Amino acid sequence: MTKSNVSARLMPRLKGENLKLAYENRVICEDLELSIPEGKFTVIVGPNGCGKSTLLRSLCRLLKPSQGQVCLDGKNIQQMPAKELARALGLLPQSSQAPEGIRVVDLVARGRYPHQKLFKQWSQADQDAVFQAMADTGVTELAERQVDELSGGQKQRVWIAMVLAQQTPIVLLDEPTTYLDVAHQIDLLELFRSLNRTKQHTIVAVLHDLNQACRYADHLIAFAGGKIVAQGEPNDLVDAALVKQVFGLDSVIIDDPVSHTPLIVPLGK
Amino acid sequence: MIQRRYPLQAAGAGYVCRLGPFSIVYQPLHLLVAFALLLLVCVIATYSMTLGKFNLSLLQVVDAIRGAGEGGVKDRIILNIRLPKVLTAVFVGAALGISGAVFQSVSRNALGSPDVIGFTTGAATGAIAQIVLFESGALEVALAAIVGGVVTALVVYLLAVKAGVVGGYRLILTGIGIGSILSALNGLMLVKGNLDNAIMANLWLAGSLHARTWTHVYPVLVGVVVLLPIMMVLKRALAMIEMGDDMATQLGIRVERVRLIMIFFAVVLAAFATGAAGPIAFIALAAPQLVSRLRQSRAMSLFSSALMGALLVLAADVLIQWLPFQASMPIGRMTGIVGGIYLIWLLTRSRQF
Numbered sequence: 376m377t378k379s380n381v382s383a384r385l386m387p388r389l390k391g392e393n394l395k396l397a398y399e400n401r402v403i404c405e406d407l408e409l410s411i412p413e414g415k416f417t418v419i420v421g422p423n424g425c426g427k428s429t430l431l432r433s434l435c436r437l438l439k440p441s442q443g444q445v446c447l448d449g450k451n452i453q454q455m456p457a458k459e460l461a462r463a464l465g466l467l468p469q470s471s472q473a474p475e476g477i478r479v480v481d482l483v484a485r486g487r488y489p490h491q492k493l494f495k496q497w498s499q500a501d502q503d504a505v506f507q508a509m510a511d512t513g514v515t516e517l518a519e520r521q522v523d524e525l526s527g528g529q530k531q532r533v534w535i536a537m538v539l540a541q542q543t544p545i546v547l548l549d550e551p552t553t554y555l556d557v558a559h560q561i562d563l564l565e566l567f568r569s570l571n572r573t574k575q576h577t578i579v580a581v582l583h584d585l586n587q588a589c590r591y592a593d594h595l596i597a598f599a600g601g602k603i604v605a606q607g608e609p610n611d612l613v614d615a616a617l618v619k620q621v622f623g624l625d626s627v628i629i630d631d632p633v634s635h636t637p638l639i640v641p642l643g644k
Numbered sequence: 645m646i647q648r649r650y651p652l653q654a655a656g657a658g659y660v661c662r663l664g665p666f667s668i669v670y671q672p673l674h675l676l677v678a679f680a681l682l683l684l685v686c687v688i689a690t691y692s693m694t695l696g697k698f699n700l701s702l703l704q705v706v707d708a709i710r711g712a713g714e715g716g717v718k719d720r721i722i723l724n725i726r727l728p729k730v731l732t733a734v735f736v737g738a739a740l741g742i743s744g745a746v747f748q749s750v751s752r753n754a755l756g757s758p759d760v761i762g763f764t765t766g767a768a769t770g771a772i773a774q775i776v777l778f779e780s781g782a783l784e785v786a787l788a789a790i791v792g793g794v795v796t797a798l799v800v801y802l803l804a805v806k807a808g809v810v811g812g813y814r815l816i817l818t819g820i821g822i823g824s825i826l827s828a829l830n831g832l833m834l835v836k837g838n839l840d841n842a843i844m845a846n847l848w849l850a851g852s853l854h855a856r857t858w859t860h861v862y863p864v865l866v867g868v869v870v871l872l873p874i875m876m877v878l879k880r881a882l883a884m885i886e887m888g889d890d891m892a893t894q895l896g897i898r899v900e901r902v903r904l905i906m907i908f909f910a911v912v913l914a915a916f917a918t919g920a921a922g923p924i925a926f927i928a929l930a931a932p933q934l935v936s937r938l939r940q941s942r943a944m945s946l947f948s949s950a951l952m953g954a955l956l957v958l959a960a961d962v963l964i965q966w967l968p969f970q971a972s973m974p975i976g977r978m979t980g981i982v983g984g985i986y987l988i989w990l991l992t993r994s995r996q997f
Contacts, residue, residue, distance in 0.1 A: 437893055461896030468890035472752070474883070475942040480650055480657075488884060489896040493877060494666040497649060505650075519652055541895070 385413035388577070389434060389464070389545055393443035396426065396433050403429045404601035407443070411545070416571040417579045418592035422622050427581050427598045428469065431549050434579070435466045461489035465543035467534055469550050473522040479533050480518040483509055486540030508539035511574070512566065528559035535566070546570070548580040552587070560584070564591045585622075589613055589636045597621045613637040674945065677938045681951035688958045689734060693726040695965045724857075732856040733961055733975075734954040735864040736921045737931070739913035741953020742872060742946050744928030745935075746910035749882055749944045750903060751816050754990060757929040758793075758914035761816055762823025764925075766796025767918035768849060769826045769833075775845040776837035783859055785848065786919035790863075793915030796822060801907065851922035851976020853961055860920045867916040868950065871909045876946055882906050883944060924976045926983020927953050933990065 391409035395402070403426035411417055411434070421427045432438040434445055436452050444451045452460055465486075473482055486508065487501040509515045512532045517525065522533060531551065538546060548567070552560040568591055570576050582588045588595060589609040597604045597612070599621045605612050614637075618626045624641055631638040649658040649669055658671045693705045698721060707713045708722040740758075747756040758764055770792020774785045804818040830849075834842045881902045885892040889899045914928065931953040935945050960978045967973060 432890075435894055437890055456896075457893075457898055458896035461894060464894075466890070466894040468888060468894065471888045471891040472886070474886050477942075480652065485884060485887070485895070488880075493880075494668060496669045497660045497667050502650065518650075538894075 387411055387413050388448050389579075390446045391430075391434065391440075391443065392446060394433065394440050394445070395442035396429055396438060397441045398429075402601070405442075407601070407603065409596075409603065411577065411579055412594050414571075414575055414577055415593040416568060416591060417577075417594040417596060418588040419579065419581045419596045419598055420583075420585055420588045420621070421598035425599050426601065428549050430598060431466075431547055431579065431581050435464050435547055436460065437466070437468075458489045461541065461543070463543055464545050464547065465538040465541040466547040467538050467549060467551055469553070471534060473530070473533075475523065477522050478518070479514060479520055479522055479525075479536075480505065480509070482522055482533060483514075483536045483540050486537040489541060504540045504542050508536040511539060511570065512536040528555055528562070531555060531559075531563065532566075535563070539570070544575075545577045545579070548578065550581050550583065552582065552584070560587065567591070585613075585618070585639050586631070589638070590631060590634045609636050613639070671939075671941070674939050674941070674948070677935065678945075678948045678951065681948055681955060685734065685951055685954050685958065688955065688962060689730045692733075692958055692962050692965070693722060693730055695962065696721075696726065728858050728861050729853050729856045729961075730958070731861045731865065732920050733853055733957045735861065735868050736917040736924060737927055737954035737957030738868050738872075738950035739864055739917040739953070740924065740927040740957075741931035741935075741949040741951070742868070742875065743910040743914040743917070744930075744953070745932040745944050745946050745949040746875070746882070746906050747928070748932050749886060750907060751813075752886060753813075753816060754933055755929070756816055757926075758911065759923065759925055759928055760823075761819025762800060762821075762826060763793050763797050763819070763911055763914055764918050764923045765823045765826045765830065767793035767915050768923050769796070769830055771848055771919070771922070772830050772833050772845045775848060776833045776841045779841055782857075786860065786863065789919035790912070790915040793918060794911055796826065797907070797911035801904075847974070848922045849976075850974030851924040851979070852974045853921055853957075854974075856921070864913075864916040864920045867913055871913060872946060872950060875906060875909055878902055878906055879944065879946055886944075922974075922976055924957065925980040926987065927956050927979055930983055930986050931956060 387410040389411040391407060394407040394409065395405045397403060409430070419427045419430065429438060433440055439453060444453065446452065447455065447460070447463055484501070484505050487504060490501065506515070509518060512535050514529065514532050514536050517529060517533070522530060525533065535551070552563055555563065564587055567578050567580065571578050592609055594606065595609045595612055596606045597617060604621050605617055613628060615626055615628050618624055618628070618639055626642055627640045628637050629640060645662045646659055647662070649660050658669055661668045661670060690702065690705060694700050694702055698718070700718060700722065704713065704718060705722055708719045709727065713719040713722070744757045747758055747761065748754060750756065767789040770788040770790070771785045774780050774788035778784070800815070800819045800822050803822070804814040806814065834845055837845065881897045884895055884897050885899055885903060892899050917924070932944065932949040935948045935952045936942050939945065939948065956979070957975065960975050960982065964973050964975060964978055
């Protein structure tokens with residue numbers, strides 16, 4: 376039995392059932408069914424404003440569905456104790472503010488909050504998790520620097536280290552590569568892939584760049600107009616018709632000479 | 645057992661104190677600051693009790709408090725006049741310091757303090773209304789100040805809240821708006837009220853530690869003693885919210901609940917303080933800022949801010965008593981002058997504005 380067959384048989388832990396998501400009176404989607412494959416790197420793509428970040432936020436209780444529910448292991452996450460959920464599910468939000476003057480190691484240590492109690496503020500497990508997370512993201516050398524002084528790429532790694540220190544089996548990333556140059560984008564995507572492969576994290580990311588999504592995703596979810604237009608392995612999924620349908624863009628799809636995944640070449644008007 | 649928190653070299657890493665399954669993280673510098681402030685508060689409080697029309701010696705003060713005094717007028721002056729006054733100063737300062745620390749954390753802004761965002765003005769509105777319209781006594785005025793402060797906070801909160809979330813800037817701007825409306829209203833009541841009452845109200849508005857009795861001390865004392873421990877428990881969660889609502893929520897914090905409870909307690913403390921001594925300016929603004937400079941850390945501290953607030957009010961009171969020619973100045977004006985200078989200094993060197 377091959378490895379992919381084994382992982383295909385893992386039950387998805389995180390599921391959205393009959394989801395209706397809305398901000399006040401603007402409805403993002405209705406009757407949505409979603410399941411996140413276990414142990415895989417899932418990427419959600421879609422046009423601007425289609426609500427892909429909203430979808431991700433609903434998966435970790437930042438947005439309460441107007442109807443339906445998001446379940447973790449069959450339990451409605453809205454009814455789980457907040458800290459218990461935070462030990463199972465981590466999220467890197469689109470924007471976070473580092474407290475003024477905080478050092479890298481102290482910020483990463485804050486990821487341990489859901490594992491701590493009022494009088495159990497720092498255990499050996501906390502320390503191990505923090506240093507492991509810094510090693511995994513390559514920020515150990517920066518440990519004693521102030522977060523304010525770091526470059527955009529370094530900062531993003533520190534935030535990722537913080538979420539990893541939380542030691543959640545599932546990690547959600549909301550546009551983690553935005554505002555970074557292309558080298559740092561690839562750098563982070565390689566990091567996510569290696570975390571997925573070596574640490575068996577289930578990773579779900581919202582990405583803008585379709586080519587990057589095709590290259591790194593095990594499972595691609597194309598989201599547009601409040602519906603999941605298509606989902607599956609990028610190689611089986613992405614063709615010119617899908618790109619037209621999701622983004623309204625005419626394109627030619629060629630084989631990526633490096634990764635042998637679909638590479639989208641846009642046509643002009 | 646005490647050990648360093650991280651296996652790192654640099655200072656500031658903090659220490660962990662372990663006892664069986666329990667562990668607490670602390671910073672030696674933070675403990676030192678708190679201890680030094682506590683010592684200073686005790687010393688200045690005792691010293692300020694020797695000041696006044698009757699000069700009393702330090703020994704007489706200490707003896708009277710210990711209950712080992714010689715009895716008579718001096719003891720009664722100390723126990724019935726000076727001790728309530730000093731305790732009012734200490735707990736009013738503490739309440740304002742705590743309140744300021746919470747507001748600065750919630751608004752992520754050094755200007756977020758209950759007097760800037762109108763809550764103290766609201767408390768004053770309650771008190772002035774009571775004095776001018778109903779001609780009531782000290783206790784009713786104190787109660788009206790508390791009600792005024794809490795109601796103002798409620799109105800500001802309801803106006804600032806948007807989809808269940810209070811943004812820092814929205815809170816400050818809404819507060820400033822409501823504050824200026826109320827301050828106009830206060831002025832109107834002073835002009836329209838009868839002259840005697842208006843003078844009374846004006847005296848109250850100046851903020852005073854004069855003629856404080858045990859009825860002034862108890863509400864604010866109980867408020868601080870009861871609320872501070874609860875707030876210190878919630879402090880860790882509030883510190884996480886400084887990283888943004890999304891991040892705090894994903895760490896397992898009920899963001900809106902924690903924020904609401906902390907704001908409510910901070911408002912209650914500010915209102916109690918205003919009820920006890922009238923509006924005393926700038927303590928809430930300055931105390932947390934001074935503490936973070938002493939501790940060389942921006943992290944919020946409720947306990948040290950409380951002590952710093954107490955110290956500032958006590959110091960202002962001693963300063964007034966040192967003024968030549970028995971020039972008696974209301975304490976609220978003194979803190980206003982000193983605080984205003986401090987605020988300008990803060991603004992000229994702040995990177996936030």
